[in-house]
Amino acid sequence: MLDIAVPTFIDEIREVDVAFLAIAGQYAEDGKLQGLLEMLGVPYTGSGVLASAQAMHKPTAKKRLDGTIARPIQPWVHCTETQPTRSADAFAREWTDLVRATLKLPVVVKPASQGCSIDLHLARDDQQLHDVFTQLAPTSADGQELVVEPYIQGRHLSCGVLEIGGEPVPLPPLEVVLKGELYDHASKQHPEAHCVYHCPAPLPEPIHNQVSAAAVHAHQTLGCHGYSRSDFIADHDGQVWWLETNTLPGLTPTGNLATMATAAGIDHDTLIERILQTAADPRHYRP
Template sequence: MYRVMVLFGGRSGEHEVSLASARSVIAGLERAGHEVVPVGITREGRWLAGGDPLRELEASAGGKDGTSGPPTLAAHRPPAEIGSVDVVFPVLHGPYGEDGTIQGLLELAGVPYVGAGVLASAVGMDKITMKKVFAHHGLPQVRWVELTRKRWRGCRKEALRELEEELGFPCFVKPSNLGSSVGISRATDPEGLAAALDAAAELDRRIIVEAGVEAREIEVSVLGNEDPEVSVPGEIVVRRGEFYDYEAKYSEGGMELRVPAGIPEETAAEIRRTARIAYEAIDAAGMARVDFFLERGTDRVLLNEINTIPGFTATSVYSRLWEASGLPYERLLERLVELALERHAGKR
């Protein structure tokens, strides 16, 4: 058995999602017999160790600082326990947790950690860079255009005209470096596109705009280092809203996951093969969820994105797909710890 530090909370807009994932991960690791060292990070970037940091963050989730009192540790200082654990399990979604920043800190500390390294985390987080890497590998994607905040604010009419000509309507506007569908808007006309670009520009200096497609949403989970395995595919059916946005993902009844997806075996095989290529293309490790569009009418498979720290409760898509593939939640957690230790040993 191992001493596992679970990191959760964080400075991103997915703070509450991280807390839900952490509660499930901590319980699963403890049921498997591991010693868990919980460490929380507030919305302000302060680290909390000792006592019950998960309860403290949950109790004050609506507060500005994310704490109910003085910080347990000085601001932005990792706890001393980081050097006394066997492995770190980051359950930090979005910026400052999934983008290579915490991974860089753990690399400097020389501590094994679950999941992708600095490069893969950064590429997987940045939608524009990710899509360029996928294009280099010849992977099928929807048409997309990148735009900077400076260009949008300085050349609005020209940018709108180019986007309309290149992509048409509907289209989707996304901040390049936010996860979990945060800040994504669907635009159906020039006025809506301008409003969506204004909103995205408030959240990120780089923006990606993608052509809309009539498609089913299919996802698979990937597990492994040098020889990754891919789960059975599942289909996301949106029950609330026009598309799979943040509310649909995390509100009760917002979506339904159908496992296995009702698709032909050859299509499932193509999706699994493409997911593995995408995983290896960014040099991912440990885990990732890979999302696809299956275009209606043509059944054309289009790669959407890769998520290197997906939601991690026992009922999240990532774990449910592995459950359906014959790998129960506690064993999945143990396998991720083993992969982290294997990857760390391979660096020496």
Template sequence: MQVGVIMGGVSSEKEISLLTGNEIIDNLDKDKYEVVPIPINTQYELIDRVRCLEFAFIALHGKFGEDGRIQAILESMGVPFSGCGVLASALCMNKDISKKIFVSQNIKTPEWVKIKNEDEVNYSKINEIGYPVIVKPNNGGSSIGIIIAHDEKQFKEGIKKALKYDEEIIIEKYIDGDEITCCMLNGEVLPILSIKSKYGWFNYDSKYDEDGAKEEVIELTDEKMKKVEKIAYKCWDSFKLKVYARIDMIVKDNEIYVLEINTLPGMTKNSLLPKSAAAYGLNFSELLDKIIEYSLE
């Protein structure tokens, strides 16, 4: 089977996409697949390069990767592709819409507001939420453009920074708890990982630096594990997820808050999904086999 690995792209996460793509290429079983690297720099060069593919492995991140647009193009061309479909990708990419769905499904998520510019800020509402707050692009990933603001000065700086990456931004209550991530494969919950960043929170450097964070399988109490699994399955069903995804959460006391869902989680050597799969018993090559198998189903 000819498998094209689409990487690069047009978003601020292009460099991470290239790392993901090259890691996937290195680990795909060459005895099973004819692997074709497809680095792209624009949206327009995609169509001619994927037209004859038997399968497209999407290694893009951010805009024109996780937002449903490339999925729509591949679907319209009849090219099978990895991961979630158009609807799930679009919903999960938009943090404001995701959080509204969380609320509608009685899934706890940190309190938030969405704005398009600094003039829309309701400072009485921000004070009601209480500092510190997280300021981040509404559509984005890899913690790019995100800042934790502890006061109004940092808050205003955070707005300017986030608006460089997106037309809408989210201001979210900072929950001081334990970060965990729940990776799912074909609707099944894989081993839960705890995340302890040496930078205080799981920022860009934590995700991609060697030893930027300590990520290990965590043993939750039966009660918390049942809560996490229930939330994960509810997310899977509510967002129409398929094949694989990663759900990021914060545990504080006995409460579990969902931060966001990643429909194309990173697949670099430091990424969380391969680590969780390894704890489950799947090496990287086997994980890629499963993703292709479940995507074709």
């Protein structure tokens, strides 16, 4: 196991046959690590530079898929800071006004480029929204962008895609039943304490088919490779909304991708082997 944070990482990674990427977050799943491995000529698992960058940056992914994906994309506001020396209160007031002019409350606020639902917040009224923006202002002054979306109550669904024989195959959709309001960082890191998985998700056939098809479409349109996972919400009216696509979903034996694979008759060891095989496939230049 290699740590990208140690000074000797580049020397160590040159010696490997294949880099199996079991890593998440900025500088890991956003195309930067993938670009380094491309420059060093080291084969690696997962998507390439462009697909990783597009999927990680939520505004770019939304623009790329909007109008092409069968599942609609929620209205959203992209918050960027152009005056980094302003006070946190000035940040918050401007962004609160912007969001309130565009979206109805409650809303979800999250970083535009971050993994594992880090810094995901729910705001039900103007004061909560202002407080969230005030809290996130320091990271925004450092260049972190934010995305704000309507908060939709409904069924949280995920669908993994695994390439088998070069073809993207959807895994059985999984439903996450939350014990709280948000599928946030804590829920994803410690699912046993915050949620329950149902896989295959007990869905009506039309919704099951829509989620599976949308996951494959997102995988292909974003240019993903090897495997991915897309997340959705089905609201109380049965409308399915695409949320995001993860190019390096977690691979723990009890995680959602492994749970979906198990439901498809693929045990954890076989899942890892199949992902590893995609890194060894002959590939031409990938953007």
